[in-house]
Amino acid sequence: MLSFFRSYFPYQYISLLALLLLVRLPLLLHPMPLLIPELNWLLVGEQMGHGHLLYRDIWDSVSPLSGLVYWGLNTLFGRSLLALHGAATLVSVFQIVYFNYLTNNRDVYSDRTFWPGLVYALFLHLSFDCLTLSPVLMSTSFLLLAFGTLAKQMERRGATDEVFEVGFYIGIAALFYLPSALFIIWAALSLVLYTGATFRQHSLSLFGFLFPIAVMVLFYYLNDGLDDFNRNLLSSVFRVRQYSLSDFQSLVAALLIPLGLGVLGFLSLFNTTSRYVNFQQRIQQIMMIWFGVAVLTIVLMPFLAPMVFLSFVPPMAYFSVYYFENVRKAWLAEAGFSIAFGLMMLLFYQGALGLIPRLELGRLSNLQVKASPLPAGIKNQRILIIGEDLSAYYQNYPATPYLNWDLAKYDLKNLDNYEAVINVFDNFRKDPPAYIVDHENVVGKLFQRAPALAARYEKTTTAGVYKRK
Incomplete structure (x- = not known):
């Protein structure tokens, strides 16, 4: 598979998207377990569709722009799990295409290939719960846009006023998933260490970050919901801990291969530093900072499941590509990728379909919606x-x-x-x-x-x- 995607021709985007659909289509057409977070998001969208204001009339910790998306989907499709999965696939397509385009257009790697998109597509399938339209998935799209603008600054001798966009994208990402606000630390460190940005440009970046958040605060102030906004969103990031929903064994199994390949790719850089120009080395360093900030978000996660670790995918995919690039024998790289692909797909389908009876690994049983405790006749109440x-x-x-x-x-x-x-x-x-x-x-x-x-x-x-x- 690596040899096929090594060539850099535009038609390979079609091959990449065909592979994505080939992996996902069986599950999109097959009834899948409904997860408690998914039901929660569907309910939020439904309640907002009835005219209730999030936080004031709906006590939930979902971030406001995510709630707005769920309201839009509910308006169009009702309480539809397929709508969540279909929309998530569209977001995934954007991320895969953009990540592959960005890394090649900016010459982030020594060679132009479709490996970045291929590895990114694989890592988006940590577990079957990553098929859904989670706030983290939507937030990661804007973090990638921030990375794209930051990479543009890395190519220049000095930063420009476009750093406003970096902060703005991170602010939007935070309004989709509040812990993403920590990535302003990533942006600030990257600008300080690698661009020579002035105080004015740092201020622009910070203003860009605060601007969308300030607009949201003003909206809730004008709608008599500022106290509810503070309690149910801003303060909730320290209070909401649904760890009883977690499945630690499935989480470790889902992250083991991507993290392992990412670490191996990072370690391979120590023997090949001279191959990379200064710009590529700076990108490596800001991706290391990205990973470090992503680790900090773990303490703010409301529950632990593979879907909330999607913000780790860009740095894991980025460094994993280096591992396959730096393996000296092509057949070893091909074999390694094939094994990783096979094992991740096995866990992915095992979780969704239960291919191996009585094996709970990957099933995320604690996250699944269980039988209702109400008598069967009680419906639409x-x-x-x-x-x-x-x-x-x-x-x-x-x-x-x-x-x-x-x-x-x-x-x-x-x-x-x-x-x-x-x-x-x-x-x-x-x-x-x-x-x-x-x-x-x-x-x-x-x-x-x-x-x-x-x-x-x-x-x-x-x-x-x-x-x-």
Whole structure:
């Protein structure tokens, strides 16, 4: 496969995209497990489509531009998992084509080939959950655009006012996925160390970063939602930790080959430094900084799954290409890539389709939507789920703003506070749920604090489920 994509002809883009579709099409046409984060994003888009304002009327930590995309998809396709996967494929096509074009057009490597796009396409398939339109995937597109502008600055003797674009793209990336805001550190270090940018140009970059964020803050201020914006988004990056959704074995297995190839590619540079011009060496160094900043984002991730590590793909793909370039025997490089491709595809399809019975590796079982705890006849009802498991929403609709449990704790786990009780009572009054699914055993205390609510609900025969009278 490496030998086929070594030639640099425009028609190879068609081959690259054909390979992407060949890998993804069986899963796009086959029913796939619905993941809890996917259901959460679909619900956010659906609620926004009903006129609810994110953060003020929907307590969730998804970043605002991601929420806007999910609202748009819901408007066009409804609650469609296929729409998420189809849109993700389009975003993936952009990233693959742009990464391959950028590395070749800027002569980032010694030779022009389609290997960068090929390796990038492979690494976008860490696991089957990477098929979905996650905030990290959308955010990474703008980080790549920032990298493209930064690479243009590397080619020149000094930085230009285009550094505004670098900050602006990172600001947009942060509005898709808030931890991406840390990449302003990557941009600042790259400009300081490798471009000789002036104080004015650093200020331009910072202004570009803050501008889209300031516009979003102003929007929420004008819509009486600034406090909610701060609590449910800005502060949530330190509070929302759904680590019970994590599958560490699958995560390690998914990252093992890309990280291994990336490390081998990085180490191969120590024996071949003289082959590369100063510009290429600077690109190597800013990609090292990218990887370091990406590591810092781990502590801000709401849960751990392969999909949230997609911001690692550009540096891993970048250094992996060096590994295949620097292997002296072509057949060894071909064999190495074939083995990596085969193992990653095996894990990818195992996770989605369960090819090997009773093997949970790659299945991400903790992330999958499980059977609803509600009786089978309860459908198309407005309900409230108290807890992380959103499964009951699959055939129903959320009531009250309390969509994200980590944020709902602000009220529902603080019932000794009079203001919190008043907030809960008001939210129930505005949007009363027909059923309450209590996974966290808080309803008893809530009914003690608000007897008027207790009078409206009764227990059902299903444990933890309450029905409005």
